[in-house]
Amino acid sequence: MSNQRTRFILDQQPVRGLHVQLESVWQHIVGQKNYPQPIAKALGELLAAGSLLAANLKFDGTFILQVQGTGALKLLVVEATSDKTCRGTARWDENQEIAEDASLTDLLGEQGQFVLTLQPRQGEMWQGIVGLQGDSIAAMLGNYLAQSEQLDSQLILAADGNRAVGLMVQRLPGEELEREDWKYIESLLHTVGNEELLTTDAHTLLYRLxxxxxxxxxxxxxxxxxxxxSHEKVGNMLLLLGGQEIGQVLLEQGSVEIACDFCQQKYVFDEEDVTDLFGVNVVEAVRHEPKQ
Structure with missing residues (x-):
């Protein structure tokens, strides 16, 4: 199954673009949890967007997109790297019933934010935060790009249970483009419906447009x-939580089990593991704490 990102340029206009189609990658991600349909759709669109934007990274590192809400949908997060890899997950209130036709705006609630993070392997992290503007991932991201970038950019996104697909066009850096010509490129892009975007290969679609x-x-x-x-990263997280909290969990349950939210890999720490991690037997410390 195809998981490809395709670059293109227009010889008659100073415009470049990218098309991404994720199949087995997306099916693996969406299969990790029992996602409600509208949340899966939004996550797939964000995954396609992250893969598109990460293609323009000028450093080795990670591009992180987060959509944070206060409604039933709490978080969408996607990470795409300069190594052409990606992962993503979502968190929502699983006690709420979510209708199949629920809009993204309703799911996120009245307040929320869009967070973009550039995380180089070397150097300082950069982060941009804006309010949620728009009723779709493409609209929200388009509004952000319009505010933050000097380049004209436009993208369309689609996702179902099988594929996550995105198509983006940008004016070439340093090149001039008449406003009417850019509007025409945008209008061509928006003639593509969800079904066509999801079912048409890159070469056919780009030639057609x-x-x-x-x-x-x-x-x-x-x-x-x-x-x-990794085991090391989970251990560092336990250190941040502190010996008292971890010791209490060990005392009650005999071990600490953490599952990665992205891949569902389980990491189990028993009393010996935690003692090695903290350099002290936190279970004994918690057990004798009332006497002290």
Whole structure:
């Protein structure tokens, strides 16, 4: 199954673009949890958007997209890397019944924010935060790009249970483009419906849209799923929680079990593991705390 990101340029206009189609990668991610349909759709669209934007990273590192809400949907998060990998997950109130036709705006509630983070392997992290503007992932991200970037950019996104797909066009850096010409490119992009975007391969779709502008399509890159969780990272998280809290869990349950929210990998720490981690027997410390 195809997991490809395809670059293209228009020879008749100073415009570049990217198309991404994720199949087995997306099916693996959406299969990790029992996602309600509208939440799965939003997560898939965010995953496609993250893969598109990460293709323009000029450093080795990670591009992180987060949509945070106060309604039934609490969080959508996607991480895409310069190594052409991605992962994603969502958190929501599982006690609430979510209708299949629930809108993203209703799911997120009245307050929320869109957070974009650039995390280089070396150097300082950069983060941008804006309010939620728009009724879809594409609209929210488009509003953010319009505010934060000097380049004209436009994208469309779609996702179902099988595929997450995105298509983005941008004015080339340093090039001038007449406003009417850019509006025409945008109008072509928005002639594509969800079904066409989800079921048409990159070469066919790009030729169908941009043949008059002499579209030039480059060799596709393969995109893979990869999770960065590890025993060491979970151990560091336990250290942050503190010996008293972890010791209490061990005293009550005999072990601490943590499941990665992205890949569901389980990490189990018993009393010996935690003693090695903290350098002290936190269970004994908690057990004797009332006497002290």
């Amino acid at each position: 941009f043949h008059e502008q002499e579209v030039r399509v480059f060799e596709a890159d393969e995109v893979e799923f990869a999770c960065t969780c």
